[in-house]
Amino acid sequence: MAQTSGKRFMKLAGMTASIAGKAAKNSFKHLSSDEEKRLQARSELMQDVGIQIAETLGEMKGAVMKVGQIASQYKDVFPPEVATALEKLQKDAPAMPYAQIKVQVERELKAPIHELFTEFEETPFAAASIGQVHKAVLSTGQRVVVKVQYPGVDENCDSDLKQVRMALKIAGVLNMSRELQEQLFDEIRKSLHDELDYIKEANNLRVFGAFHSDDKGLIIPKVIASHSTRRILTLTEEMGETLAVAATWDNDVKQRIATHLFHFSAGQLFVLYRMHCDPHPGNFAFRADGSVVAYDFGGIRSYSDSEVQLFKRFAKHAIRSDVTALEQDLIALDIRKVDDKEVPGEFYQKWLEIGLKPLSVPPYHVGEFDFSDSPIHHEAITQMRSSLKYFGQFQPSATTMMLDRTVSGQYWNLVNLGVEIDLLPLVEQYLEMTIE
Known part of the structure; x- marks a missing residue:
């Protein structure tokens, strides 16, 4: 699923160069146009840029796809044409083959999967950009869900985010001060790092579970600490x-x-x-x-x-x-x-x-x-x-x-x-x- 650092860099750099060319061509072509035509041309450029970014990030999966998903939710930061194109990244991603998931689970939990679980469904019931979720059963009979992070997905997130930011800046999408850009992308970077750290998520689940414990209408799954690591998160099965x-x-x-x-x-x-x-x-x-x-x-x-x-x-x-x-x-x-x-x-x-x-x-x-x-x-x-x-x-x-x-x-x-x-x-x- 994850591509090598070199291939990821080249794909993102190619996207950035292509967007730079389109932005320069659009600016030169409408240099003498009236304001209405310039606004229309910019809207069309933003649609084109949004589609290209969404397609590139969607092909790459992993952390860079998650960057696109996060970006799509900040409609006050990005032009509506770009945010709309990125929204399609919210849909479920194709699942990773079970053989690779099995290797990841056993490497993280340091035991054969058949010893860790009496049952482990090979087909995930949910797959997303940075991981997928499988139903399983513990030796105690407890029904659980196991959230498995894709191998290597956390290795390139900072460089991925930097390339996406560069592409957006060149396209004129980030029409704001450098200081504000830093603040906004620091927020996105922190959100991305937090979502890649399942130990943090486990702690969050405990805090929010305790906070909402008196509200019987809000159910938050409980963490199975013995079967959880930074890249594996096992929770009680709570369905609806x-x-x-x-x-x-x-x-x-x-x-x-x-x-x-x-x-x-x-x-x-x-x-x-x-x-x-x-x-x-x-x-x-x-x-x-x-x-x-x-x-x-x-x-x-x-x-x-x-x-x-x-x-x-x-x-x-x-x-x-x-x-x-x-x-x-x-x-x-x-x-x-x-x-x-x-x-x-x-x-x-x-x-x-x-x-x-x-x-x-x-x-x-x-x-x-x-x-x-x-x-x-x-x-x-x-x-x-x-x-x-x-x-x-x-x-x-x-x-x-x-x-x-x-x-x-x-x-x-x-x-x-x-x-x-x-x-x-x-x-x-x-x-x-x-x-x-």
């Missing part, structure tokens, strides 16, 4: 249905699921100060009683008390439509640039009108919100097009990047669940305020 199946259940069950998903993310952020930041639907399973099983605790972000208090203050100001205070919060979060260019209050009000729709906050919305018919993402795209002249006053923030990824992911989970629910009582609980 997919999000697509859960979407067919009655709304009262879906409301319980949505409530558990909300407490899962909000409770971690506002109480634990550590958050599971990969709410991809494949990282959850759902049961007919409304309970939720959570998987994949590699991508965790910790926050300071001052950061969490700032997030809370921002949310309160948004709900109260205090745009003056809201703008100051955005400056503190490094989202709103500090300059003398004014952004009118109407700009913020329009975004609040879109973003607050799921809450019963007059005049935006009253009653249960139907996520199956949510207009939010459509209205956001329309508003972005009409607000382009103000976007130069804003920039991605390393502080909020993982939080944005989580909120966006959970929004889409509720949309795909098709739940009708009023989230206001849950929001009030965490913000410690009554909204009238």
Whole structure:
């Protein structure tokens, strides 16, 4: 599965050189074009670049494919054309042959696989960019799942990330300061290294398992330490249905699921100060009683008390439509640039009108919100097009990047669940305020 360092470097370098040529050609061709034609040409270039990056990373698998997957989730960092092309990397990767998986398990756990497990299913039930998951049975009869990292996948992640960053920079995708680039890619690099370290993930599972232990509607698998290493993670088998199946259940069950998903993310952020930041639907399973099983605790972000208090203050100001205070919060979060260019209050009000729709906050919305018919993402795209002249006053923030990824992911989970629910009582609980 993993390619040699030389071949990986040449493939990535070839991609970078090709993108550089396309970017130079596009810039020269439209040197004298009007602004509308230049914007159209840039959009077409970004589509082409996004497809090329996605195809190259998809062929290579391993850590570099994971880089693409992580990048696809940061829609506020990359142009929408590039993020859309990279989204296809979220789909399951082809599985590695069992013979190679067997060698990896035995090398890591230092024993023959038949001695380690009385049963070990050769066909994985899930395969992704950096590893795959097999069902197995321990000698005690305990049913488990074994997450096996592909051999050599962690050896080239830093050089892979550097090449991807170079390609994006040459294509003009990273239209931001060098300092901000460093912050954002440090965040991505840390996330990648964390996901490659199963010892860290095992510790995360213990911490989050203890945190959610009193909530019977949230199930987190337990670590089998005797059968786990940095590249092998064995967990108790906790199964459930997919999000697509859960979407067919009655709304009262879906409301319980949505409530558990909300407490899962909000409770971690506002109480634990550590958050599971990969709410991809494949990282959850759902049961007919409304309970939720959570998987994949590699991508965790910790926050300071001052950061969490700032997030809370921002949310309160948004709900109260205090745009003056809201703008100051955005400056503190490094989202709103500090300059003398004014952004009118109407700009913020329009975004609040879109973003607050799921809450019963007059005049935006009253009653249960139907996520199956949510207009939010459509209205956001329309508003972005009409607000382009103000976007130069804003920039991605390393502080909020993982939080944005989580909120966006959970929004889409509720949309795909098709739940009708009023989230206001849950929001009030965490913000410690009554909204009238």
